[in-house]
Amino acid sequence: MLIRERSKGKTLRQLGQMFGRSHERVRKVLAKYPSRVTLLSENSVAVKLGYPVWWLTKLRKESIINPIKPGGRWLYSEEQVRLIAALIAEARKCQQCSKPRPAGYPRFCRECSQYRRKHKYESLSLEAKAKHAKRCLAWQKANQEKAKKLLSRAHRKSQAEQGRGAMIADDRS
Numbered sequence: 001m002l003i004r005e006r007s008k009g010k011t012l013r014q015l016g017q018m019f020g021r022s023h024e025r026v027r028k029v030l031a032k033y034p035s036r037v038t039l040l041s042e043n044s045v046a047v048k049l050g051y052p053v054w055w056l057t058k059l060r061k062e063s064i065i066n067p068i069k070p071g072g073r074w075l076y077s078e079e080q081v082r083l084i085a086a087l088i089a090e091a092r093k094c095q096q097c098s099k100p101r102p103a104g105y106p107r108f109c110r111e112c113s114q115y116r117r118k119h120k121y122e123s124l125s126l127e128a129k130a131k132h133a134k135r136c137l138a139w140q141k142a143n144q145e146k147a148k149k150l151l152s153r154a155h156r157k158s159q160a161e162q163g164r165g166a167m168i169a170d171d172r173s
């Protein structure tokens with residue numbers, strides 16, 4: 001149990017608190033089973049996974065991975081190493097379609113951010129749409145003359161479009 005928790009990356013102090021022992025006591029107990037817990041340095045983890053080391057550093061700083069640092073060096077348990085790829089995939093998910101997004105895209109994948117740029121309003125959440133409607137109403141109230149002009153222009157435009165549509169329909173008949 002102790003070993004399993006340790007291999008998940010718990011510190012001696014955390015283990016001590018879990019089992020009601022001092023971290024010194026935990027260290028002694030674990031020292032009896034040295035071969036059962038394999039801890040890997042950041043460099044060897046990077047080599048093993050084929051990642052650049054700065055990736056791991058970045059993930060660690062973002063608290064996406066949580067290695068331990070018992071003596072000045074970051075150490076990873078084998079279980080942590082196994083989880084890294086999944087953790088990266090999870091952290092790099094597009095917030096819209098859940099597909100992985102490339103680096104440099106903070107929230108959405110390339111397709112989704114393009115779509116969102118083109119269709120700003122459609123991409124808003126319901127909450128944001130409600131907020132937008134509220135802002136529009138407030139603006140219309142504060143700028144009644146302008147709003148009237150805009151409205152009549154939009155009306156004329158849609159009338160003209162309908163008219164053109166009707167003409168096309170007439171031509172066809």
Ligand SMILES: [Zn+2]
Binds near residue numbers: 095099
């Ligand atoms: Zn996406």
